[in-house]
Amino acid sequence: MVLRYGKRGPMRFASGRDIGRAFERAIRRASVPIAYSAGFHPHPRISYLGAAPTGAASEAEYLELRLAARRDPDSVLGDLNAVLPAGIPVLDAADGTHGLGARMPALLEASAWRLTWGEVGAGDLSGAVAGFLEAPNVIVERPARGPRGRSRVIDVRGGVVAGALVGEAVAGGTKAMAWDVVVRHGEPAVRPDDVATAIERFCRRPPLAPAAMVRLSQGPLVAGPAVGDPFLGMAH
Numbered sequence: 001m002v003l004r005y006g007k008r009g010p011m012r013f014a015s016g017r018d019i020g021r022a023f024e025r026a027i028r029r030a031s032v033p034i035a036y037s038a039g040f041h042p043h044p045r046i047s048y049l050g051a052a053p054t055g056a057a058s059e060a061e062y063l064e065l066r067l068a069a070r071r072d073p074d075s076v077l078g079d080l081n082a083v084l085p086a087g088i089p090v091l092d093a094a095d096g097t098h099g100l101g102a103r104m105p106a107l108l109e110a111s112a113w114r115l116t117w118g119e120v121g122a123g124d125l126s127g128a129v130a131g132f133l134e135a136p137n138v139i140v141e142r143p144a145r146g147p148r149g150r151s152r153v154i155d156v157r158g159g160v161v162a163g164a165l166v167g168e169a170v171a172g173g174t175k176a177m178a179w180d181v182v183v184r185h186g187e188p189a190v191r192p193d194d195v196a197t198a199i200e201r202f203c204r205r206p207p208l209a210p211a212a213m214v215r216l217s218q219g220p221l222v223a224g225p226a227v228g229d230p231f232l233g234m235a236h
Contacts (some may be wrong), residue, residue, distance in 0.1 A: 001065045001073060002104060003080075004092040004231070011087030011092045012057040016048065019198050022085055023063065030079035035066040050108045050218055052193050058215035060111070062104060062230075064096060094231050107230040109185055110161065111218045113192045115199070115211040116178040124175045126165060128202035130159065138198045142191075152188060156198040159190030161163055180216070 007014065023199065024044055027034050036042035042214075045066035053060040065076075080090045096102075116168035117125065132138055138157040144150050166178035183190050196211035222228040 001067055001071070001076060001096045002094050002231075003063050003065065003077070003090050005061050005063070005088060005090045007052060007056075007058045007061060008087045008089070009057075011085065012052075013055060014088075015054055016051055019051075019061075019088065020046070020048070022088055023080075026080050027065075029083040030076075032065070032076055032079065033067050033069040033071065035068045041131045049104050050111070050185070052215050053193065055099045055217060056113075056192055056213040059231050060215050060218040061092065062108070062156055062218065064104065066096075092231055103231060107220050108218055110225075110227050111184055111185065111192075112180060112182050112216045113195070114166065114178050114180050114214045114216055114228040115192060115196050116166075116176050117196075117207045118176045123129075124204050125199075127204070128199050129163060129165060129179055131202035132160075132199055133163070139200075140194045140197050142194065148204065154188055154190060154194050156190055156194045159186060160195060161221070182221075182227055184221065 007019070011019075023046060027044065027046075035045045037045060047064040049062040049064065050056040051061060073095055077090045077093040084090065135154050135157055140154050140156050142152040142154055161180040161182050161184050164178075165178055166180055179197060183192070184197065190217070191211075195214065200207055217227045217229070219230040220228045
């Protein structure tokens with residue numbers, strides 16, 4: 001069975017390990033018949049697919065559950081939502097017996113992100129986006145993690161396949177501008193914070209705060225280009 005879930009509010013700062021522990025506890029409390037691996041230390045058979053980076057909110061996170069017995073997807077969805085922490089809602093479920101689970105990694109070709117900057121003028125962001133899109137390459141250096149880590153150099157422009165400015169909105173009482181951008185998954189992976197860093201380089205005045213990042217969808221690339229629904233045509 002494949003689930004789509006969200007990361008909202010403060011839960012966007014939860015690590016992948018924290019999310020995993022929350023789901024394992026919820027599965028036990030909801031009496032979902034999860035299958036376990038073999039060996040001396042069996043583990044619940046849960047696979048996480050295309051997780052968003054820590055700090056980014058999301059409406060399109062995916063995981064696959066291997067069940068020991070058939071369960072109705074809508075029943076599992078409801079039972080898990082009754083016991084999961086606030087901010088990690090299960091939004092959709094599909095029966096993996098239709099082959100969706102095996103095909104999910106190939107279906108997750110791209111993500112649609114909304115990047116929102118507070119107190120950035122529409123003209124400034126429009127010019128920054130235009131400058132970014134016209135550039136053949138936009139290189140961002142991702143800092144090293146830990147004392148032995150190495151920094152990584154990423155060509156952000158190569159991963160961006162489409163984008164559209166979103167009209168002026170009100171966020172927390174301040175005016176904000178947003179850019180909806182489609183990013184192709186690849187290696188090395190282009191993260192939303194990489195895209196935000198690249199766009200900010202083209203702004204006349206640097207934003208006062210980092211961009212808020214929300215994944216709107218994740219799935220196959222379709223005409224547009226846009227991101228399609230990987231659950232399309234599957235039993236729910």
